[in-house]
Amino acid sequence: MTVVLSLKNKKVAVRMKAVSAAENGENDRRGRKASKETRRQQLIEATIDSLAKRGYAETTLADVADGAGLSRGIVNFHFESKEKLLIATLQFMADEYAAHWNAALEKAGEATSSKVWALVAADFDRKICTKRKLAAWCAFWGEAKSRPTYQALCGARDVKYQDLIVALCAQLKAEASYSYDAETIALALSAMMEGLWFRLMMGDGLTREKAHAAAVEYLVTVFPGHMTHQGPK
Template sequence: MNDQTPTGKKPRKERKENADKRRRQLLDAALRSIIQNGLAKTTLATVATEAGLSQGVAVFYYKSKNGLLTAALEDIYQKYEDFWRAALEKAGDDPKTQLLALVNADFDETVCNRETLSVWFSFWGEQKFTPQYADITQHFDHNRVDAIELICKRLFAVNRQDQARELAGWIDTLTDGYWQRMYLFPDTCNRETAIQETLSFLGHILPEHFAPETL
């Protein structure tokens, strides 16, 4: 059976599926290249080689190294957001359970491992020089802080609602800091330590919810 149209072209659906497959190959290969070569030495050529495709294919889909790396950063952020949102949904409606789920998700090996951390810090180190990276980071970080703030508002008493945004920023900064410590000092800081100390912090700020005897 001939699966082509009368013009000799593949059906639109198949063309889209092939294009999506190529983009996925290139994005995954970009992350592997960053891990192996660093951000500066990652090029369209290294990514194409890693993906088992020609450099022309990489140029066709992403035009330039910057276009490809910007798409790769947005892709890992989207995967990260999908992961913590799934954890939040699974936690149900209880705000304490939701915040615990977010903390545990942040240090889950799926999103927080040695290779992934190397990619995050490679991109973050270039934000000053590449505005697109900073814009993507700001967008996704804003989404996460918003989600944490909504949870904190439900945990705080009525007369402390204005502190929810501040606490959300603290939690976001704290977990980022533990990511950095885990990356720079893996022998002295691991996921278990990061979770335990984050919960200890919450116990000081919200003792009625996160004191050791309430966990």
């Protein structure tokens, strides 16, 4: 081991870094023999990195392995194929996203307006709304139309989410006397949030705060009886 150190200096350094990055988790065994789940998670994180840095088409297993500080064959050992790694990565992001807005909904008050406000805020939370993750999402979007599996997972964002937003908008309409069609407003709102995500990813100096402010401005305008710039009434 120490014999080869002079030759492998660089690589060892990289691996140290990668391992210490994985330390965050609770399941904190390191180096050789990290638990199966830990390794998988580490590889998924490396995949997100690669997708964000190089895009879908340029993401190679070699790059993922390097990013994780592990050797070439590692992905095929823990996932069976590149395809399955990518699906697991997308699945992870979809689960994380869903868990995040569900949690936000839990924490929000009973009032419909509080729920809407919380959902919008959740979309621009630091935890979810990273350039890195947005870029990874976008990499998948580009391939989603031609791959049913991706489409299903990208759309997982909508299946329940969209229904919820529509229901909440309908609720708000019933509470006050807004004239708009609930579905139209729900569509406009969620499309706008997606568009803001997209702009954030493209990164023309748009910040999370400004994006959130734009969404809030919309809420206040459309639901004047329920929202203020500071929060739900």
